[in-house]
Amino acid sequence: MTETIRLLLCILIIPNVVLGMAAGLILLERRLLAVWQERLGPNRVGPFGLLQPLADAIKLLTKEDWIPPFADRPVFVIAPAIVMATGILTCAILPIAPGVGIVDDLNIGLLFFLAMSSLGAYSVLLAGWSSNNKYSLIGGLRSAAQMLSYEVFMGLSLMGVVILTGTFSLREIVEAQRDGWFFIPQFLGMVIFMLAGLAETHRMPFDLPEAEAELVAGFHTEYSSMKFGVFFIGEYAGVVVVSALMTTLFFGGWLGPWLPPIVWFMLKTLTFICLFILMRATLPRPRYDQLMALGWKVMLPLSLLNVVVTGAIKLATTGDGG
């Protein structure tokens, strides 16, 4: 019975916390970007501007919900729902702390995450396609190519961790880091995963699907009102999820001294979110062919190398490959 209540609470709270964080991230990002540009950022709505996301949400909800007459209606409506759904579904596998998580000991948790992030690519693609607009289509096209190529080595970069632990379960991966976080033996894997995560969530500097300078707003050019808001929240939910996975896979998840596990998890996740924002504040957007070249010519060989070397060391030390 208590187990059921625990699960119900987790189901209720975790997705809401992730969505709340995603909304709060809009404020956090604007404030942090301002900090790094020597500005103040939004600080008028509520104390320190904390109610800004609420004001944004009210504004978005009162805007006209416009579906262009030339758009492919059902697909146009479904596209934002997909990004939201995959974002929330990924929360299910996050092992936040011992006893906190929905299905966090899912034995294929890592694969589930990869599957969901691949499905998330559909959202962008369908949005670009159904909008029936040149800019949206180019945005969708770019995102399809970008996600396909970054998906490949995102999966490969995680295989190093899988080889070390011999499991796809995120909870067991965290438990395996009691003797040392994986970012030391898997440094290459961590860097590659982070870059792939940036590309997956199409964040700066890999935000070519929505490059404002070239494509108006890319795949969501035609979206207005809360549909646009859902894309936004979905993107930020992606950032939260990727940061949480960075924490889980390479930085020991909830493990840490003194503080309660859930605080450690939140702190580490927040650090990576801030790092993501710092990258956005710093780096210019690469050209499209440079992005592709980086993916296929640098990242893919490096992640393959990582898998091979990790596997070889594992074989040499244990003699049976786990």
Place this chain on the structure above:
Amino acid sequence: MGDEDSKATAMISILHSLWRVLRHTFDRRVTVQYPEERRVMAPRTRGRIVLTLDPDGGERCVGCYLCAAACPVDCIALQATEDETGRRSAEWFRINFSRCIFCGYCEEACPTYAIQLTPDIELGEYHRPNLVYEKEHLLISGPGKYPGYNYYHVAGLSIGGKDKGEAAAERPPVDVRTLLP
């Protein structure tokens, strides 16, 4: 291996940039939180336009229309009039601040320093017609940026009982016959 070198340099430069941006966390903010804090505007800021008085309290404007002619957006309108002593002034004077571009050409054109731009830039209104300023809104009670200046004291005009050359900064006209050989 030049390509590899440049890749390594790029990587280091990216990390360096990240560090440089992060260091901005501790820099001073440049934002001025406007309604609470205000910047000190430079004295020659081109803001709200005023009509000034000369030190003796008379209106400086002589209704010459040069400001209206200089105005690139035609936002100045006036009607000149003349009193019984021959002294000219503006019967009415109107500036439409919803058109004004604050270029300052009127101030440059004015021969009597009557029209001047001030550092007041807070001209917000809820109703557009409120941006049309009449003469009574434009006139200020002082001489503005040119404290001691009175056009009629230097112009050499005979006006209002004062003959040519009787003002402080004037000399009487030269009697040309005294210059004969």
